[in-house]
Amino acid sequence: MTKKIAISVPDDVAERLAEEPNVSAFVTESIRRRMAGESTRRALEQVGFKITDEALEEAGRKLDQAHRAITPELRAKAAALLSEASRGRMQVGG
The missing domain is CATH 1.20.5 (Single alpha-helices involved in coiled-coils or other helix-helix interfaces)
Known part of the structure; x- marks a missing residue:
């Protein structure tokens, strides 16, 4: 309704x-x-x-700051590491 x-x-x-x-x-x-x-x-x-609302606001600020710290280079490095880890898992399981 x-x-x-x-x-x-x-x-x-x-x-x-x-x-x-x-x-x-x-x-x-x-x-x-x-x-x-x-x-x-x-x-x-x-x-x-x-x-508290203050603690939530502070957590939000810290999260925003962390997001701003993620550069395209860092994102590419993380993707490469995840890909490498994924290939390693596939070999172990295969």
């Missing part, structure tokens, strides 16, 4: 939504991801992990 609702959003959000061919699907997926995150956070808190 679905329900039609009207919402007000800031201009920048409205501009982004205007790019979507199916705004309802986009918003639904976004909200479901948020709900899944909230559920995961509650589950982790129930088993003793204290998760």
